Amino acid sequence: MFAPKLYESYAQTLSDILENQPELEAPFSNTVWAAVTFNANRRVWAKKHVDFLNLANGLCAVYSLGNFDHTKRG
Numbered sequence: 001m002f003a004p005k006l007y008e009s010y011a012q013t014l015s016d017i018l019e020n021q022p023e024l025e026a027p028f029s030n031t032v033w034a035a036v037t038f039n040a041n042r043r044v045w046a047k048k049h050v051d052f053l054n055l056a057n058g059l060c061a062v063y064s065l066g067n068f069d070h071t072k073r074g
Contacts, residue, residue, distance in 0.1 A: 003059065006057065006058065006059065007032060010032035010033070010034075010058075011032045013034075014026060014032055014033075014034050017034065033061065
């Protein structure tokens with residue numbers, strides 16, 4: 001809905017990867033995301049990093065569940 005060409009690109013890329021590497025599985029059957037990470041602990045943190053191979057115009061879905069106080073944690 002928001003970026004149909006980008007969605008189609010993600011869908012085609014994931015389809016190509018799964019077709020060429022059948023030992024891999026998509027994390028969910030109804031998404032074009034190729035990976036997922038759940039941070040389910042209060043002590044989760046990520047070391048400062050740069051993702052050099054990310055798609056510059058790509059999207060990343062970030063969702064906060066539960067009570068979130070930005071003044072206590074980032």
